Amino acid sequence: MKLISVGIIGLGAIGSRLVEILTKEFHDKVRVDSICDIKEERIEEIQGKWAPRAKSLPWPSLVARSDVVIEAASQEIALSVAKEALKRGKQVLILSVGGLLAWNGLSLVLKKTKGKLWIPSGALAGVDGVLAANEGRIHKVTLTTRKPLAGLAGAPYLLEKRINLSRITKPTLIFEGNAAQATRAFPQNVNVAATLALAGIGSKRTLVRILTSPTYKRNQHEVEIEGDFGSIRTVVENFPSKRNPRTSELAVLSSVATLKKIFGHLHIGT
Ligand SMILES: NC(=O)c1ccc[n+]([C@@H]2O[C@H](COP(=O)([O-])OP(=O)(O)OC[C@H]3O[C@@H](n4cnc5c(N)ncnc54)[C@H](O)[C@@H]3O)[C@@H](O)[C@H]2O)c1
Incomplete structure (x- = not known):
């Protein structure tokens, strides 16, 4: 063969x-x-x-x-x-x-x-739900990401807005916008926002909030979807990958699971 x-x-x-x-x-x-x-x-x-x-x-x-x-x-x-x-x-x-x-x-x-x-779904849970809900009518999709300070270091948006991470002492909202704006502002952090936008109602209507704090130890992604079907809320608390602290371990595992969909014979989930 x-x-x-x-x-x-x-x-x-x-x-x-x-x-x-x-x-x-x-x-x-x-x-x-x-x-x-x-x-x-x-x-x-x-x-x-x-x-x-x-x-x-x-x-x-x-x-x-x-x-x-x-x-x-x-x-x-x-x-x-x-x-x-x-x-x-x-x-x-x-x-x-x-x-x-x-x-x-x-x-x-x-x-x-x-x-x-x-x-792949990456570091998110809920992509299956958005895909299914999008076959009907979705009113609103919001992603709220909470990251430790180190997980955002070097992002273009922080330089542009002169946000000094070392001055942040408590949970702080540092970005609010749509998915298109979020991926430009934090190119190495919010692939999840892009995935959510592509699975659902697009990059202009998918809302993104990013918070950071010295008290945050994990990458947290909270997805809220409202539509004619009802509503969904998922929260993932991610450990970073040992090889790359900006990448969540679940994102690595999700890409392995997608590979098994491509080359395997069992497809579970939407
Ligand atoms: N979809 C998701 O949910 C998700 C989650 C985490 C990471 N990511 C993205 O996936 C990608 C890989 O993540 P990772 O954690 O393995 O990153 P990584 O930094 O550990 O590895 C990236 C590798 O790509 C190489 N590289 C960079 N630019 C290149 C180019 N132009 N040509 C060839 N090689 C190049 C680097 O040298 C490095 O070895 C990144 O873009 C990351 O932002 C997506």
């Missing part, structure tokens, strides 16, 4: 775990054929530990030769990777979901392509 060829862009907390799962659990079906990372040491680590025969390629060449493309790198390339993969009729799993919000032509491309776009 011909093995499915997989290419992985970005070999950090998420990408490296996906290579591990693919080589351990799906080696009879799948071959990690090519990998891409701007850090040479990440390539060497993956080739040394899990995939000695994986070729290191620039991402456009990787997309061209893969049946399934996984992007776990950055918002800067997520949109181009998704466009190129779908244009070529490939399956593509995108982790840096915030990058997709700027794509006005997404639904048109999805109508034409032979490929598939996979977006």
Whole structure:
């Protein structure tokens, strides 16, 4: 049987775990054929530990030769990777979901392509509920994210608004806006907002609030949905991934679960 060829862009907390799962659990079906990372040491680590025969390629060449493309790198390339993969009729799993919000032509491309776009729930619970509710009428979707100070350090919005995190002593609302504004303001933090927006009523109508405090120890995402069906409220208290404190461990596990949907035979949930 011909093995499915997989290419992985970005070999950090998420990408490296996906290579591990693919080589351990799906080696009879799948071959990690090519990998891409701007850090040479990440390539060497993956080739040394899990995939000695994986070729290191620039991402456009990787997309061209893969049946399934996984992007776990950055918002800067997520949109181009998704466009190129779908244009070529490939399956593509995108982790840096915030990058997709700027794509006005997404639904048109999805109508034409032979490929598939996979977006995991990430660090959120409730995406299944939004998808189902959106088949009826949703009135309101709100995401309230509470993060420890360190989880927001370096965000462009903090510099622009001159918010000094070291002066914050109690729970403080530092951002309120829609999902489109949130992903620009906190590009490395709120992929969850983008996922929620794409699953539901879009980036302009999905509301986002971000709070921080020295007393917060975990990344908390609270999702509230109101619609004709009734209402949903979910709260997730996330531990950070050991490899990347900005990424929640649940996001890593969610991408593994999505991989099992792509290559496995059991699909549970909406
Ligand atoms: N969807 C979600 O819920 C969710 C949750 C957490 C993280 N993320 C996003 O997923 C992505 C991966 O997360 P992570 O925790 O593995 O990050 P990470 O920082 O641990 O790893 C990212 C890797 O990508 C590489 N990289 C960066 N830019 C690149 C480029 N242009 N070309 C090739 N390689 C590049 C980096 O060198 C690094 O090795 C990030 O964009 C992150 O924001 C999404």
